[in-house]
Amino acid sequence: MITTTGLTKVYQSRGREVTALDDVDLQVREGEVFGVIGQSGAGKSSLIRCVNLLERPTSGTVTVDGRDLTALAGRGLRAGKELREARSRIGMVFQHFNLLSSRTVQDNVELPLEILKVSGAERSRKALELLDLVGLADKARAYPGQLSGGQKQRVGIARALAGDPKVLLSDEATSALDPETTRSILTLLRELNRALGLTVLLITHEMDVVKTVCDSAALMKKGKVVESGTVSELLATPGSELARELFPVGGHASGPDRTVLDVTFHGETATQPVISQLSRTYNIDISILGAAMDTVGGRQIGRMRIELPGPYEENVVPVGFLREQGLQIDVVDDNPSAAAADGPALAEEAAE
Numbered sequence: 499m500i501t502t503t504g505l506t507k508v509y510q511s512r513g514r515e516v517t518a519l520d521d522v523d524l525q526v527r528e529g530e531v532f533g534v535i536g537q538s539g540a541g542k543s544s545l546i547r548c549v550n551l552l553e554r555p556t557s558g559t560v561t562v563d564g565r566d567l568t569a570l571a572g573r574g575l576r577a578g579k580e581l582r583e584a585r586s587r588i589g590m591v592f593q594h595f596n597l598l599s600s601r602t603v604q605d606n607v608e609l610p611l612e613i614l615k616v617s618g619a620e621r622s623r624k625a626l627e628l629l630d631l632v633g634l635a636d637k638a639r640a641y642p643g644q645l646s647g648g649q650k651q652r653v654g655i656a657r658a659l660a661g662d663p664k665v666l667l668s669d670e671a672t673s674a675l676d677p678e679t680t681r682s683i684l685t686l687l688r689e690l691n692r693a694l695g696l697t698v699l700l701i702t703h704e705m706d707v708v709k710t711v712c713d714s715a716a717l718m719k720k721g722k723v724v725e726s727g728t729v730s731e732l733l734a735t736p737g738s739e740l741a742r743e744l745f746p747v748g749g750h751a752s753g754p755d756r757t758v759l760d761v762t763f764h765g766e767t768a769t770q771p772v773i774s775q776l777s778r779t780y781n782i783d784i785s786i787l788g789a790a791m792d793t794v795g796g797r798q799i800g801r802m803r804i805e806l807p808g809p810y811e812e813n814v815v816p817v818g819f820l821r822e823q824g825l826q827i828d829v830v831d832d833n834p835s836a837a838a839a840d841g842p843a844l845a846e847e848a849a850e
């Protein structure tokens with residue numbers, strides 16, 4: 499539904515060049531909720547602004563719903579007719595709502611329809627239908643100043659849906675909201691995604707958001723996408739940083755010369771017997787340093803951090819045993835002295 503190839507954005511800022519996007523290839527499938535995660539300055543907002551051509555990319559292409567937007571003329575507010583039309587099919591939700599305070603809730607939702615020159619009666623029918631959809635049917639005549647943050651964002655979402663978009667872009671839409679409101683807005687986005695078949699590309703810096711609503715996710719760093727995939731693919735990728743952040747398990751080695759492993763298992767895998775089997779088969783004592791269970795993308799996932807006696811070289815066989823049971827094993831580099839020498843290389847080798 500959304501594809502970027504070689505997307506690059508270089509800003510000129512006071513004589514300096516800032517590369518905000520560096521050769522980004524992204525694939526967002528139709529009907530999925532796709533989360534982009536990354537620290538401040540990673541290029542997330544630039545990505546969204548390039549996807550709807552509010553910013554013209556320095557190079558690369560953006561295709562939305564089969565249409566190469568980069569081939570259409572104009573930019574920003576001076577976009578050509580074709581680009582404006584294409585863009586009206588891409589809804590945008592902002593962190594600070596961007597509502598007009600002098601207009602009623604209904605008139606805010608009608609705004610994009612006015613721009614699309616939809617007739618008055620049709621505009622108001624559509625606006626009321628959308629307000630009903632976001633649970634604000636009774637607020638049509640209120641002004642933004644009379645609404646809570648969560649309600650304002652619902653208006654923002656209704657407005658974003660006015661042009662019947664196939665794609666909704668959301669740049670930190672919940673960052674200004676408290677956790678409970680955040681959850682209700684996310685649930686709404688998820689419901690809209692399901693009910694309207696809407697493809698959602700959302701930017702967030704909260705891992706919880708990804709865990710709750712996203713089918714897929716990408717991690718951005720310094721203008722590059724360094725990891726991306728469905729959440730379950732990521733969780734099944736050894737060494738995935740996103741998986742680790744989605745699923746933090748604590749616990750440190752109890753001393754030197756220990757092997758610390760993160761064991762990831764999906765709902766159906768029974769870990770408990772596997773761990774005790776391991777212990778019996780190799781006659782080793784296994785300590786559990788930390789564990790977490792959670793629902794990710796509607797699936798039960800668990801992660802456990804365990805410790806085996808002895809350095810990794812002595813545990814190659816037990817680790818192999820665990821992998822053979824279908825568990826995903828990440829060797830945790832928790833030993834400062836080993837890490838300095840050959841720790842990372844071993845961890846990589848172990849990951850293969």
Ligand SMILES: Nc1ncnc2c1ncn2[C@@H]1O[C@H](COP(=O)(O)OP(=O)(O)O)[C@@H](O)[C@H]1O
Nearest residue numbers: 509511516518537538539540541542543544545
């Ligand atoms: N209009 C702009 N002019 C110059 N530099 C910009 C502009 N917008 C963003 N940048 C720079 O591009 C980089 C990425 O910014 P941004 O896309 O806003 O990241 P994020 O949304 O992940 O915080 C940052 O270094 C930022 O300072």
Ligand SMILES: [Mg+2]
Nearest residue numbers: 539542543544
């Ligand atoms: Mg940003």
